[in-house]
Amino acid sequence: MLILSAAAAVHEPIHWVDLGLKTGIDLGFFTLRYYSLAYLAGILLGYWHLTRMIKAPGAPLAQRHADDLFFYCTLGIILGGRLGYATFYTGGDTGIPSLWLHPGELLSLWNGGMSFHGGLIGVMLAIAWVSWRGELNFLRVADYIAVCVPFGMLFGRLANFVNGELWGRVADPSLRWAMVFPDGGPLPRHPSQLYEAALEGLAMIVIMLLLFWKTRARYRPGLLVGVFTTGIGLGRFVVEFYREPDAQLQDFAMRTGLSMGQWLTVPLMVLGLIIIARALSKPPLAAGRPVPA
Structure with a gap:
């Protein structure tokens, strides 16, 4: 009876190829990849929402600053993500030649390789540049x-x-949403991309929108960026337990006990908590100005 129950609990895993997904739109002379469209959609939606936010009371920037941020943050995402990949995921013991030794390949975005942490640094540098040039409060702009x-x-x-990439670790066959990915071997795996989309994307969207529109969090400089940094770091740290480490960094993960993504996320969470504590320790602003003593 136990054997029959165990056999019944094991079901056929989902095969990614059976979902009929395509990596892009074939235009005949060119394939417009959904990954590129995803970057574009995220940037455009973010820009649209930023223009709505700055119309609310207490905004620390004007429309012209939002336009500048749209341009420079886009550069920061692309250049920072690519340079971060070259720094953290190539060279050394990774088994992949360092991209820093082949500067021309840094521009070969179609070959893949983007680092979230590198893109984050690029965005922060873009915010710093626009804030300095426009004499804006860096923390408040970063909040928005x-x-x-x-x-x-x-x-x-x-x-x-x-795209069927960045799949997760091998999963228990009884997991109903376990999937067999084309390049992941015959065993079912965690669809860790969806875990990340839920935690780093959907959950953070809900949290950040509620904090901005339903509370006075935007009047505490640094609170929103602190919550974002901590939340993104925590989400990524948790998902890494289910995500397959990059092939070139599996030995590193075995030696250290944590993946490269987790090690890079620890300082993010610590920094986020420090920023939150600092924001809550100071009096809030009123209509964008300090509350009179």
């Missing part, structure tokens, strides 16, 4: 951008799933 970033995280992870 932090609310918009999860849109891109959601679309990006969904695009990873559509």
